Amino acid sequence: MSRSAENSGTIEVRKAHRFDTARLEEWMRNEVADFEGPLSIVQFKGGQSNPTYRLDTPHRSYVMRRKPPGKLLPGAHAVDREYRVISALHAQNFPVARPLGLCTDSDVIGTEFYVMDMVEGRIFWEASLPEVPAGARWSYFDAMNATIASLHAFDPFAIGLGEYGKPGNYFERQIGRWSKQYLNDAEAGRVAAMDRLVEWLPANIPPGEDEARIIHGDYRCDNMIFHPTEPRIIAVLDWELSTLGHPLADFAYHLMMYRMPTGITAGLAGLDLAAQGIPSERDYVAAYCARTGRAGIPHLDFYIAFNMFRLAAIIHGIKGRLARGTASSAHAEKTVAGLEGLADLAWAQAVKAGA
Template structure:
């Protein structure tokens, strides 16, 4: 899945219809300082929750809505996103201010929330090639600091004690994605995935932690200051929940091993040559910020995240073969599945203390 900045950035034609008159009337009552007329554009890109730029003569806003029509139970819960953003607004975690939310389907056809539009830059290239080489490490450091700040938040104190199911995160996640992989017979089996299904439940590190996790923390889900390496807002909280912070951090750090043609990443590149910290240095910075002496079993967390992403792409492959895939990139993602499974297997192999022959018997 190549990340195409030209295709995903900016806003234009409204693709998911919205009643501008009804929305303007509602905003006049519920959004402080709102005055029309109201202009509406829909952001480009692959947001599963339709997202719009709203413009008036004096202000600009962002609206995120649940897709109209029937959706899977629990999916596309934009009001849950609004809740976590409001809870985090009083913490050091950079988020856009939520101005209002609506759970009444009769206004525009589905629930929605409105937040302030944060002006800044989004980088679609994990190497930050758009900024001078000497400045790139500072942008990485800003990402590292933002993620550490999120994981340090006292979720109970900010009203999110019930935001997810604490404890046994890896056991639950491995079980879920293993079942999805095994049950989709049309998409086929992969010997690396089969090995991971057997190995991952036996390799979960001891101890447990719970934090607010973002679930999709990548450079292209961040708004940076227009001129300096400062994150103004973290976007796309759809996958956020209570989970294990090291799962969340390792998902983010996959960028070091992820080829750029699958998801924005640095796989195959030399970070030092690009002016970026190494994977080891980046992990050390996160540990320093979160009070850790290090991360044992680091490759387990990598294997888990590549496995999880491979299982998602395996599901997309099944939908492609059934003819009901809706994503424009579905065929590319389906084709990338075995590569992701291989990356997961390589991380698993790096954990394995026995001989290659014993490992191959898994």
């Protein structure tokens, strides 16, 4: 089954993620402007972290994201942070769903949650965009490139997000955070390549001035909604990993698609990009640099090694949640199966960077 078939659409709410619908409807009646029930609720198939639901009424539809129930790692699944960043970005006309309400009272449905508009459009689960004609794919890639460049152009202090994260020393702090999470999740076990990266990455952070911008943290094709018929992004989704950080780290995470095989996640490695109508990695980097006023991206291999390590640490966390019975997706086992291959690929990028 393709990633698109596995993740697209909705299902009946999973048993572990059910809650008191009447309590949610009462909350929405009090907190969401112009809400009129009754509610009909299904769960989106995709996603590994925060359970996401489609809420339908006779007149309109909403989306709810919540913390998963059960034992959680400290600081994870911060839906209040997601709500804060999309609220600030929506005010700047950046493409996000309109936020409608945040509930930090876990007594309502068992965990914190927020509600936003339902945005109708196209989600692509494969980076090669097989649903798009080859002659149109360049425009879709250019839309992704332009949107992340526009995100990195915001001054966090100017839009009320100056305290959204700790400015400076981004790589040091992130490597420390994900290393700690990896090492402390005993239920998920250890991976040899991850152990090597835990040692190598902090000792090889590139020198130079650090930057602090709003970064998405998981910017990839399946975390954005495109216009139903146009090569235009109308909503960027899943801001759980957003913070203040180095924009080149964020862009390099997005750029990983060029070096990732399709068997691990949405990747382009091994494809004839020109025949597919997809810009090369070099051209894609050049477009981002032109939009952001950069001459180039030195140390790109390090940035990609770091991001592959970070993604592997996230998947390692999914493995731990699977062991604890709190994974949010029915496809968690398949995702976890690619962990060692991804860690090996991350080490290969470190070798390219001089390891």
